[in-house]
Amino acid sequence: MSKEILKTLHKIPTHVAIIMDGNGRWALERGLSRLAGHKAGTENLREIIEASAEFGIKYLTIYAFSTENWKRPKEEIQGLMRIFKTMLDRELNNLHKNGVQLRHIGRLDGIGKELQKKVREAIELTKDNQTLILNVAFNYGGRDEILQAVKQIVANGVNVDDLDDDQFAKYLYTAESPDPDLVIRTSGEFRCSNFLIWQNAYAEWYFTPTYWPDFNRNELYQALVAYNERDRRYGKVKQDKEK
Numbered sequence: 001m002s003k004e005i006l007k008t009l010h011k012i013p014t015h016v017a018i019i020m021d022g023n024g025r026w027a028l029e030r031g032l033s034r035l036a037g038h039k040a041g042t043e044n045l046r047e048i049i050e051a052s053a054e055f056g057i058k059y060l061t062i063y064a065f066s067t068e069n070w071k072r073p074k075e076e077i078q079g080l081m082r083i084f085k086t087m088l089d090r091e092l093n094n095l096h097k098n099g100v101q102l103r104h105i106g107r108l109d110g111i112g113k114e115l116q117k118k119v120r121e122a123i124e125l126t127k128d129n130q131t132l133i134l135n136v137a138f139n140y141g142g143r144d145e146i147l148q149a150v151k152q153i154v155a156n157g158v159n160v161d162d163l164d165d166d167q168f169a170k171y172l173y174t175a176e177s178p179d180p181d182l183v184i185r186t187s188g189e190f191r192c193s194n195f196l197i198w199q200n201a202y203a204e205w206y207f208t209p210t211y212w213p214d215f216n217r218n219e220l221y222q223a224l225v226a227y228n229e230r231d232r233r234y235g236k237v238k239q240d241k242e243k
């Protein structure tokens with residue numbers, strides 16, 4: 001995308017979070033297996049990661065596997081685990097070279113040992129990269145995240161009078177990331193599906209009917225154009241007026 005077109009964007013969201021939905025329907029329409037849809041959804045993911053860095057987005061969070069996805073057929077679950085593994089094997093060096101810092105949000109202990117190891121190694125390898133922080137939500141659920149935060153707070157004996165929004169957020173998986181500014185959901189569904197339910201309190205939402213495997217650089221640009229038209233007030237009357 002040319003620099004001229006990018007200049008039309010006056011504000012770039014610091015943190016974009018994406019619910020990558022519609023892989024199954026994309027595959028069904030082509031007479032392919034659901035797993036073929038998920039595989040296709042990794043191809044455009046590469047383009048979206050690169051475009052995010054190019055647009056100046058600093059944090060990108062992707063919803064790859066939810067705590068509810070365990071209820072899917074066994075073959076699909078195993079396939080998604082394999083896809084994550086393959087993605088790490090194939091893409092890690094390139095991500096590292098491009099300054100992407102990989103982080104994981106969710107329950108790592110719930111997934112296979114080999115995959116856990118690969119994720120830990122990828123986090124370690126990329127920990128000093130600063131071009132783009134990529135949070136991969138894998139075995140992630142928003143309610144689960146809040147519950148584990150509450151349990152830790154109780155276990156640590158935190159004085160409730162010391163607890164406010166900022167303190168609470170330190171116990172979430174996203175403690176090191178600012179709240180999302182923009183959440184994108186593909187495939188024409190209008191739900192939050194247990195995704196970053198604390199963090200998205202003031203996020204702007206963008207919905208597109210496009211299935212995830214077809215969501216490309218230009219679609220991301222369109223989402224940013226829509227974001228530029230939003231007036232974020234955070235409960236106030238006007239963004240620039242202190243009440």
Ligand code: FPP
Nearest residue numbers: 020021022023024025026038041042064084
């Ligand atoms: C939702 O589509 C998509 C998922 C549950 C998986 C998303 C995974 C990828 C895009 C692959 C990349 C993976 C990693 C680990 C980075 P759906 O299956 O619910 O689609 P449907 O609603 O059309 O059935």
